[in-house]
Amino acid sequence: xxxxxxxxxxxxxxxxxxxxxxxxxxxxxxxxxxxxxxxxxxxxxxxxxxxxxxxxxxxxxxxxxxxxxxxxxxxxxxxxxxxxxxxxxxxxxxxxxxxxxxxxxxxxxxxxxxxxxxxxxxxxxxxxxxxxxxxxxxxxxxxxxxxxxxxxxxxxxxxxxxxxxxxxxxxxxxxxxxxxxxxxxxxxxxxxxxxxxxxxx
Amino acid sequence: xxxxxxxxxxxxxxxxxxxxxxxxxxxxxxxxxxxxxxxxxxxxxxxxxxxxxxxxxxxxxxxxxxxxxxxxxxxxxxxxxxxxxxxxxxxxxxxxxxxxxxxxxxxxxxxxxxxxxxxxxxxxxxxxxxxxxxxxxxxxxxxxxxxxxxxxxxxxxxxxxxxxxxxxxxxxxxxxxxxxxxxxxxxxxxxxxxxxxxxxxxxxxxxxxxxxxxxxxxxxxxxxxxxxxxxxxxxxxxxxxxxxxxxxxxxxxxxxxxxxxxxxxxxxxxxxxxxxxxxxxxxxxxxxxxxxxxxxxxxxxxxxxxxxxxxxxxxxxxxxxxxxxxxxxxxxxxxxxxxxxxxxxxxxxxxxxxxxxxxxxxxxxxxxxxxxxxxxxxxxxxxxxxxxxxxxxxxxxxxxxxxxxxxxxxxxxxxxxxxxxxxxxxxxxxxxxxxxxxxxxxxxxxxxxxxxxxxxxxxxxxxxxxxxxxxxxxxxxxxxxx
Numbered sequence: 001x002x003x004x005x006x007x008x009x010x011x012x013x014x015x016x017x018x019x020x021x022x023x024x025x026x027x028x029x030x031x032x033x034x035x036x037x038x039x040x041x042x043x044x045x046x047x048x049x050x051x052x053x054x055x056x057x058x059x060x061x062x063x064x065x066x067x068x069x070x071x072x073x074x075x076x077x078x079x080x081x082x083x084x085x086x087x088x089x090x091x092x093x094x095x096x097x098x099x100x101x102x103x104x105x106x107x108x109x110x111x112x113x114x115x116x117x118x119x120x121x122x123x124x125x126x127x128x129x130x131x132x133x134x135x136x137x138x139x140x141x142x143x144x145x146x147x148x149x150x151x152x153x154x155x156x157x158x159x160x161x162x163x164x165x166x167x168x169x170x171x172x173x174x175x176x177x178x179x180x181x182x183x184x185x186x187x188x189x190x191x192x193x194x195x196x197x198x199x200x201x
Numbered sequence: 202x203x204x205x206x207x208x209x210x211x212x213x214x215x216x217x218x219x220x221x222x223x224x225x226x227x228x229x230x231x232x233x234x235x236x237x238x239x240x241x242x243x244x245x246x247x248x249x250x251x252x253x254x255x256x257x258x259x260x261x262x263x264x265x266x267x268x269x270x271x272x273x274x275x276x277x278x279x280x281x282x283x284x285x286x287x288x289x290x291x292x293x294x295x296x297x298x299x300x301x302x303x304x305x306x307x308x309x310x311x312x313x314x315x316x317x318x319x320x321x322x323x324x325x326x327x328x329x330x331x332x333x334x335x336x337x338x339x340x341x342x343x344x345x346x347x348x349x350x351x352x353x354x355x356x357x358x359x360x361x362x363x364x365x366x367x368x369x370x371x372x373x374x375x376x377x378x379x380x381x382x383x384x385x386x387x388x389x390x391x392x393x394x395x396x397x398x399x400x401x402x403x404x405x406x407x408x409x410x411x412x413x414x415x416x417x418x419x420x421x422x423x424x425x426x427x428x429x430x431x432x433x434x435x436x437x438x439x440x441x442x443x444x445x446x447x448x449x450x451x452x453x454x455x456x457x458x459x460x461x462x463x464x465x466x467x468x469x470x471x472x473x474x475x476x477x478x479x480x481x482x483x484x485x486x487x488x489x490x491x492x493x494x495x496x497x498x499x500x501x502x503x504x505x506x507x508x509x510x511x512x513x514x515x516x517x518x519x520x521x522x523x524x525x526x527x528x529x530x531x532x533x534x535x536x537x538x539x540x541x542x543x544x545x546x547x548x549x550x551x552x553x554x555x556x557x558x559x560x561x562x563x564x565x566x567x568x569x570x571x572x573x574x575x576x577x578x579x580x581x582x583x584x585x586x587x588x589x590x591x592x593x594x595x596x597x598x599x600x601x602x603x604x605x606x607x608x609x610x611x612x613x614x615x616x617x618x619x620x621x622x623x624x625x626x627x628x629x630x631x632x633x634x635x636x637x638x639x640x641x642x643x644x645x646x647x648x649x650x651x652x653x654x655x656x657x658x659x660x661x662x663x664x665x666x667x668x669x670x671x672x673x674x675x676x677x678x679x680x681x682x683x
Binding site for chain 2: 144
C-alpha cells in the first residue's frame with residue numbers, strides 16, 4: 001500500500017464515520033458540525049484527485065456559507081427531537097430495503113458492461129506546475145463563455161422574478177422613506193406651547 | 202494564443218440582452234402612470250431584433266462561440282416568427298394586463314427574458330446551450346404564471362407548472378448526460394458524426410433517447426405527459442396563457458429539430474424515436490380531441506385542443522423526411538397564429554373584473570359585433586381544418602407527409618380524431634351565430650388591437666388560399682439547415 005492509498009483510506013474512513021454521525025446523532029447541532037467534517041474530508045479526497053478548485057469551492061461554498069446558514073437555522077429553531085424520532089422502527093424495514101437496492105445498483109453499474117471501471121480508466125497524472133483553477137478560468141472565459149453568460153442571465157431572471165413575486169406595498173407597513181426621515185426639521189415634530197405655570201395641588 | 206470569437210451571428214441575442222438591461226434600469230425611473238414607456242421600449246427592442254435578424258440572415262450556416270451557437274436559415278426564420286409572435290402578444294394583452302394590475306416593468310422584463318431563452322434554444326448547437334436556453338425560458342414562464350399573486354388558481358397553476366417542468370428538465374438532463382457518456386461530446390454536429398460512424402454502445406443511446414423524448418413530451422404537452430397543460434392554460438392570466446401557447450411552441454419545434462433530427466438523426470436511431478413519437482402522437486390526438494368536448498371553459502378547451510395540435514406536429518416530425526419536417530414547421534407556425542387570434546379574442550371580450558373565458562360568454566357575439574364574430578369564425582374554422590382556411594392546408598400537408606412515410610393507418614386515425622375535434626370548434630361558431638346574447642356590454646378595444654385582430658383573422662384566409670410561399674419558406678429553411 002503506497003502512501004497515497006493509505007491517506008485515501010484514512011480520509012475515506014473519517015468521511016464515512018462523519019456521515020454516519022450526521023444521521024445518527026441526537027443533537028441537530030452535532031449533526032450539522034459532523035456534516036462540516038464530512039465536507040472537509042471529501043474536499044481532501046478531491047485534492048488527492050488533483051481537483052484543487054473543486055476542493056476549495058466545496059470548503060468555501062458549503063462549509064463557509066451553506067453550513068453556517070444551516071447551523072444558524074438549527075439553533076434558531078426549537079426542534080422537538082422526540083417527535084422526530086417517533087415511528088423510527090416502523091420505517092426501518094423500508095429504509096433497509098432502499099439501502100439494499102442502492103448497493104445492488106452501485107454494484108451493477110460499477111461492475112456492469114456499460115459503465116464499468118474498464119471503460120473509465122484513470123486519467124494520466126498531470127505535470128507539476130499544472131493549475132486546475134487557471135485551466136478552469138481559461139475555459140470558462142473562452143470556450144464556455146456563452147453558456148457561462150447565459151447562466152448569469154438565468155440568475156438575473158431569478159432576481160427579477162423573486163422581486164416581482166414577493167414585493168408589494170403593504171398598507172400596514174411601518175416603512176419610512178429615509179430621505180424624508182433625514183429632512184425632518186425640528187419644527188415639524190416639536191411644538192413649543194407656551195402656557196402659564198400652574199400650581200401643583 | 203489570441204482568442205477571437207466572431208460575434209456577428211449572435212448580434213440579435215446580444216442586442217436583446219443589452220436592451221433588457223437598459224429597460225430594467227429605465228423602468229425604475231418611470232412612474233406607474235407612464236408605464237407605457239416600458240411597453241414602447243419593449244416593442245422597440247423586439248423590432249430591433251427583427252431588423253437585425255432580417256439584415257444579417259444568410260443561407261450559409263455560421264458557427265460561433267466555439268461551435269455552441271449556430272445561425273442558419275431555420276434559426277433566422279423561426280426567430281423572426283418568435284419576435285412577431287411576442288410583439289402581437291404584447292399588443293393583444295396591453296389593455297388586459299393594465300386592467301389587472303400586471304402592467305408592470307417585471308411583466309415586460311420576463312417576456313423579454315423568455316424571448317431571449319427561445320432565441321438561445323433556436324440557435325443552439327450544443328446540448329449545454331440548448332438546456333440553458335430552455336431553463337431561461339421556463340423560469341421566466343413559471344414566474345409569469347404566478348405574477349397574479351392574489352389569484353389562488355394562478356398560484357396553483359404556477360406551482361404545478363414549476364414542479365412538472367422541473368421534473369421534465371431533470372429527465373432531459375439525465376438523457377443528455379447519458380448521450381455524453383456514450384459519445385463523449387455535447388456538441389450537436391459532433392454528436393451526429395460520432396453516432397453516424399457508430400459508437401460501441403447503442404443500448405446507452407436508446408436509453409438516453411427514451412429520457413429525452415419523455416422530457417420533450419413534457420415540454421410540448423403531448424400525452425402521456427400532458428397533465429399540466431389544462432391547469433396552466435386555465436389558471437394563468439390570459440395574457441400569459443397566450444404567451445405560453447404561442448412563441449415557445451416555435452422554440453420547442455427548434456429544440457426537437459436540433460436534438461432529435463440533427464443530433465440523433467442517424468437512421469437506426471430514427472427508427473427508435475419514430476416508434477415513441479407514434480405512440481405519443483396517437484394518444485395526444487385521441488385524448489386532446491375527445492376531452493375537449495366536455496369542457497365548458499374556453500381556455501381549458503383550447504388547452505386540450507393544443508394537445509391535439511401537438512399530436513399533429515409530432516406526426517409531421519415522425520415522418521422523418523424533409524417534407525415531413527417542413528409540414529411540421531408549417532403546422533407550428535399556423536398553430537401559433539391561430540392561438541394568438543383565439544386567446545387574443547378572449548382578451549378583447551374581457552374587461553376589468555370580467556373574464557370572457559366561458560363558452561357562454563361567446564353566445565350571440567354576432568349580434569354584438571359581427572366583424573369579431575366573423576374573425577373568430579375564421580380562427581375556429583382554421584383550427585378545425587375547414588377548407589378555405591389555412592388550418593386545412595396545414596393538416597393536409599402533415600397527412601401527405603405521413604402517407605409518404607408509409608403510415609396510412611396513422612393518417613386515417615388523425616383524420617378521424619380531427620373530425621371529432623371539429624365538433625367543439627363548430628359548437629363555438631353555433632353559439633356565436635345562433636344563440637341569444639346574455640351580455641350586452643360594448644366591445645371597444647384599442648385601435649391597434651382592432652387592426653391586429655382583423656389582420657390575424659384574415660391571415661387565416663389569405664394563407665389558406667395561398668399557402669405556397671409560407672410552405673416553400675419552411676421547406677427551404679429546413680433544407681438549408683440540415
